[in-house]
Amino acid sequence: MFVRIVKMSFHEDRIPDFLENFETVKDKIRKANGNRFLELYQDKNDKCIFFTYSYWETEADLENYRQSELFNSVWSFTKQLFNAKPEAWSVDKLVSLE
Structure with a gap:
């Protein structure tokens, strides 16, 4: 399993649409x-920046999606709302503490 992190920045007036x-x-x-998991976060200092965190079983599953x-x-809908190029990372979780 791995984590996919996507950073997106939106025009402020388009945030409700997103x-x-x-x-x-x-x-x-x-x-x-x-x-296996999906969350959406909003930056505390810049309300135009959002992140999605999703957990995927395999890279093939993410690619199929x-x-x-x-x-x-x-x-196609979301990219019309951006005010900057999105960024994405696929990372392996090494440690998780609860």
Whole structure:
């Protein structure tokens, strides 16, 4: 399992559009084959910056999601709202303390 982190920055007036759309698709993303976890964060100092954290069983699962109709519709809508180029990282979790 690995973690996918995506940083997105939006035009301030488009944040409600993003949040409304995320609300409608979050369960579908979470139910994508191989997805084990999904969270959305907003930066405390810059309200235009958001992060998604998702856990995936395999890189193939993430790639299958990225090739899906769901991803294409979500991404084509979301990218219109950006005020900066998004960034993404795939990382392995080494330590988790609870």
